[in-house]
Amino acid sequence: MSNYAESAKDLDSYISARVPLIGVHSIEQNRALRLVKQTAMNPRRSSLPFWVYTRATGLRDLRTNLPAQEDRSLTGAMDFAAEQFTKRAQATVVFVDPEDLSDDNTASRHVAELARLADANAGSVIVVSDSPLWSGLERLGMSVTLDLPDAGEMYEVIVEFLRDHHGVVPIAWNEQDARTAAEFLVGVPEGTAVNVMATLVTKGSVDKDDVQRLAEFKDKHFGALAGLERVKLKQSDLQVGGLSSMRAWLRRKQRIMSSDLRGTDLRPPRGMLLVGVPGCGKSLSAKATSAEWRLPLYRLDLGAILGQYVGQSEGRLREALETADRVAPCVLWIDEIEKGLAGQNDSTGVSRRLIGQFLFWLQESRHRVFVVATSNDVRSLPPELLRKGRFDEIFFVDLPEAPDRHEIIEMYYRRYVRQEPPAEVVDKLVGLSEGFAGSDIESALHEVGEQIFLNGAESLRPENVIDTFVNTVPLSRTNPEQIEEIRAWGRDRAVPAGRPPVHTDISAGGARSRRVVVFGD
Structure with missing residues (x-):
């Protein structure tokens, strides 16, 4: 069941139960109002009165949109609601973002008084807001959280839009294209998705290539993002020499990344961890992956995430990862991941909490965020980060053969x-x-x-x-001991990113065994 359908079911039951105060939390005001109106239009409620107040239109009948009174102020609407709750049963008044109701203030206490009047005569106050309500209000009723459209809902939005423009402009999309576009637009409001589709139509056609362009539109929509740095690619970032095994692996993962995974138990690729010798192309691989996949590249700076106050670092990381989910599909580049998640000498416990938070997100997120993490000192990384299944693969980037x-x-x-x-x-x-x-x-x-x-x-x-x-x-x-130590770790513990070597050591010494995986295209 989609979040919209689940929210509609909950709201319907709350109104039927005559819950005195119902909070509807959503950043999409129009979509939340459509949800409330849909519930009010239920035939079994045809005799029950519903009014809605917004700052722009004042108090109006929810069904007919006719004005309820000339006074368009919030105070006038609250007085009207108090009068209705006093003299009639089962009245419902909807307030859309009336005031700041997130803490104990005059407006919050006024709404609490209205809820108590409604409770005395089987009425309901519905508050539509994009922020949580004050705990004193929450205790008086129930709440519904209307999330942004999921892939299924977004698909319906896109299909309806294309249906309206069928015959107006040439449309080359099939069902699979619409499904892929819907997954690309997950994380943006419904209104923004409609605006993006309208922008495509204005050029005179909707082409196959426009599916990939949706990632660019989405990137522009979010602009500057908390905790993430948008990386602009140069022409020189588009090429990587060597690393043939990793590049073949990436080509297969790209097919999964852009496929419709509905009806399967598969999830989008998590990403890869690149460890190995400095200067061998680990960071360049993140840029080249972004360019080849035609996805925006964001860099997560773990050093900038760390804060001086208790809980600040965890909050910043949570916000950054949530933002990455919203801008998906994208490539998330975490350079020198050991600098933020090592924590071997951290007595505060911050690094351990950051590790747990990052691993939970890496395991549970179903958004199309492909992580490319790099590390020059893999020995300092926590063992749980290297466990099989965290990343899709751990590649060792060795000196090129x-x-x-x-x-x-x-x-x-x-x-x-x-x-x-x-x-x-x-x-x-x-x-x-x-x-x-x-x-x-x-x-x-x-x-x-x-x-x-x-x-x-x-x-x-x-x-x-x-x-x-x-x-x-x-x-x-210049530093052979350190380089050989890095190479010794990677030979047996990671998949080689390049071609299998002809020899194993640039210095004197015996040959070592290593794992060699042969990939096919």
């Missing part, structure tokens, strides 16, 4: 040198870049690009490019 280095060198050569790389030069650079991370290769070719910029294209010589690589000292040589 020769075939991956070949791909990375060609990519950055084209970007910075702005020429097709000669095959013989690439082959030499692949050999010279043994032990290089992707960032080391980029840095070397960026330096080549700088020399060309300063001295002109005619200054480019193959030997200059080779000398640049020879003079580049990668992190694996």
Whole structure:
């Protein structure tokens, strides 16, 4: 049963029971009023009076919309309600966002008095508000929470809108497209969804590609978001060299992410945890996933989440994760997750509570939020975060092997040198870049690009490019102990993100066993 249908059922029973005060909590005023009016129009209530007060229209008959009195003030409406509750039975007056009723104030006590008058003569006061009512009011009655439309309700909204425009503009959507669009728009108010659909119609047609555009519309609707930073992608973020196994896995997950999962027990992909050597493309993978999937990218900064007051950090994280659910579908990037969720030396217990809160959300959320979390120091992460089933997969991003280095060198050569790389030069650079991370290769070719910029294209010589690589000292040589420690952890405990290696260690030592998973497209 949808939330709207459940809310309608509860409201109907509360009115039948003549509950003196009924709170209807919703951020969608028109949708909440439609719910109340639908309940009032029940044939068995045809003889019972219903009035509704709004600041714009004053007091009116709920069914006919005719004015009930000339005085359009809230005070006048409350006086009218008091009179009706005193002289007649089973009267119902609906107040739409009358005043701030969230705490003990004059308006709240006035509404409480009206509820007591209604209770004496089987009447009801219904308050439609987007904020919780004062506890003193809540104790006088019952409440209904009308959530935003779910996927089923949103589908009906979209189908009704398209039906109204059938024959007016060409519509290329089928049922599956409408279902996918509905899931994309979950989290926005019904009125906003209608506005988005109207915007699509104004261009003269509703095309297949417009389904994906809904994610962009939704992103613009939310704008600046609490706890999340919208990441604008550059053209250079659209490519990733190497990491072929992970990229093949992502292509399969994209199909699940965009599919209609109704009628199955499947849930949208949770995401992936990328661990491994710094500078090998973990952060770039989050950006490339967002670009390839055509979904907005948001960065959750766990360092900014932490607050100095008790409960502040937990509240900020909760708000950020709820916001991520509202903007779904999206890619949520958590960079260096260990900095916010390690907590090995945390005596306050804040980190443990944040871990529990994050894991609960990761386990229970059914929104299409694909998490890409990265970590350079996986040893500091809590064991429960690494347990199978938290993320869809844990990938180990190792130093690139020769075939991956070949791909990375060609990519950055084209970007910075702005020429097709000669095959013989690439082959030499692949050999010279043994032990290089992707960032080391980029840095070397960026330096080549700088020399060309300063001295002109005619200054480019193959030997200059080779000398640049020879003079580049990668992190694996400046800090070999730390890098080898990271690699030793990842070999047996995570799925390799790149191609299976030809050898296992850039330094002397015996071979180690590792898990190699062969993926198919």
